Amino acid sequence: MVCEGHLDIYGYSLTLPRTILFYIFSFCTLGIFRLIIHWKEEWYIKVRATKCNLDQANILFIVDENRTTTHRLVKDVTMGSDGNPLILPNGLGSYREVSHIRYFTFRKMLYAWFEKEAKFIPPSDFDSSVPVKTLIDRIDDKHGITTAQVLQRRLTYGRNLIEVQLKPIVVLLFKEAISPFYIFQLFSVCLWYWDEYIYYASIIVIISVGSITLDVYQTRKQEKKLRSMVHSSGEITVLRDKGECTILVPGDVIVIPEHGFVMQCDAILLTGTVIVNESMLTGESVPVTKVNASGLDDDNKTGNVKLDFDRHAKHVLFCGTQVLQTRNYGRGLVRAIVIRTAFSTTKGQLVRSIMYPKPIDFEFNRDLLKFVGFLSIMASFGFAYTLGMMFHYGAAWKKLVIRSLDIITCVVPPALPAAMSVGIINANGRLRKKDIYCISPSTINTCGAVNVTRDCSFGLDTGEMRHEDFPEGARVIKLQLSAHRF
Structure with missing residues (x-):
């Protein structure tokens, strides 16, 4: 096991x-066994x-910071299609x-195996923490990297494309329909049709098909909007040995x-100053001035300082920000x-946080599952009692099965x-x-309990938001903030 950032990875x-x-x-269980282990990823791996x-390892069991589990196959590439050797930072x-x-x-992230670290690590993590000295040494670089180096790095980093x-x-239909609730609903409807309880069963089928269809429609609509x-x-313009190109890889000089x-x-x-608009990322409408990497030399007095995107943000041009003005004296x-x-x-990190939001795990949702579990236990007792009593009185086998179930x-x-x-669809x-x-309709139930809101963006930025600022009896919902999630 290795803890890779916020991931626990098991081989x-x-x-x-x-x-x-x-x-x-x-095959013998008509897919029921496969369906059950689909709901429990750890069972799939152990089986x-x-x-x-x-x-x-050739398959990995992954647990993220929210305790969500999944599995991934490990792939192995030995040479690029164009014959270029493979490289790693x-x-x-x-x-x-x-x-x-x-x-x-x-x-959407590639994790490569690094022998020395004995971990799966995104190659971009090494580029994000390179020694500052290597950047200072490239201030006068007017040629960039060669085309051969670009082809090598494309094999490692892929295309520079954020695509949904x-x-x-x-x-979408299949994933929506195989949830445990809908599978139980399918079982119930089949039982009702067998018992000739046709009208109610048909109404449930119509409502279920309609809700699944609307859920899929909403999901597809949100995907298109996000894309x-x-x-x-x-x-x-990219500085290379053969002129301009629109394909970017780490190390390119633009x-x-x-x-x-x-x-x-x-x-x-590297050179000059740039004024940018970072509102797309931070919501801050005031333009920000970026200075060149020569200022990094002041932070590198010991000679072993590494790049830190938070500490050295004044030198970083972030993806998605708009260039308003440049100047080079x-x-x-x-x-x-x-x-x-x-x-x-x-x-890209912001887009990934939208595509893969933190799962909703509020207390009343857990209580709902506990309540359904309690009802299931009661139903099991009722099933066993009915089955025993009807068998004791010699009921026909069809009636015995139907009434018990x-x-x-x-x-x-x-x-x-x-x-x-x-x-939820109506509320949406x-x-x-x-x-x-x-973008997460499942949170609508939670938001229905909110009756007081306050615009506290200033307090969030400065840390001055206090409980005393809210009306008496108001409940403050804790927010998990980061530089790239809002």
Whole structure:
């Protein structure tokens, strides 16, 4: 096990006997076994694989900071399609050639295996903490990197593109329909049809199909809206041995246009000064002045200071920010060196936080699950009692099964998810009429309990928001703030 940032990563190895047994059980149970372990990721891993060291693993069990679990296959690439050798950053501002790269992708980020650290680490993490001295040494760099180096780095870092891909409708429908509540609802409806309880069962089917359809429609609509919001493109001059190019990789030296340009990467300013608008990232409407990397020399008196995006923010041109004005007193080009690209940039981190929001785990949601669990226990007792009594009195087997199972559908409400979905969709539509948009509809139930709000952006920025500033009896909901989530 290794703790990679906010991820706990456990190594496993897939085995042929376990895989064969997995498919046999899935087939013999008509998919029920496969469905159950789909709900419990840790069961899926334990059924199909055995635990091993990370350097030997071909499948990983991942637990994030919110205790959400998933699994990822480890891929291995040995050579680029164009024959270029593979490289990995060494954390010193340079690269080393490797024979192969073991990696996996998680939430739009690539994690590569580094032998020395014995961890899976995003290569961009090394670029974000290079020694300041390596950046100072490149202040006079007017040639950038070669085309061969660009091709090598593209194999490691990929394309400089922040893209929100639309999930197929079939996938959205399937994921929505296989939730435990809807599976129980399917069981209940089949039982009611068997018992010729046709009208009520048909109404539940219509409501459920309608709620699933509307949920999928809302999800697809939000995906399209997010994709249109984050899409950005532009052309920029890159200093290379063969002139201009629009494909950026870490280490490229770019020329910042005089005005109107939107940054497509995170870069350190090498020469000149730049005034930028960072409202897209921070909400701050006041323009910010960025100074060149020569000022880093003041922080590098010991010679071993590493780049820190928070500490050295005044030298960083963040992705997504708009260039308002540039100036270079030497009448030369205003140059910057690319540090991070695509989803590893500040904008990319913001987009990922929207695409993969923190799961809602409020107390009343947990109480709801506890209540449903309690009802399930009561239903089990009712099922056993009814089954025993009807068997004792010699009831027909069909009536015995139907009436016993019917107790479960009476105690545990199968129409609960459909009713909640209809209510949430209706509330979401009313919010949109007021130009209030929600990317996480499941939070609407929570927001329904809020009756007092306050614009406290000043207090959040300065730390001066106090409990005394709120009306008596008001409850303050704790917010988890970071530089890239708001």
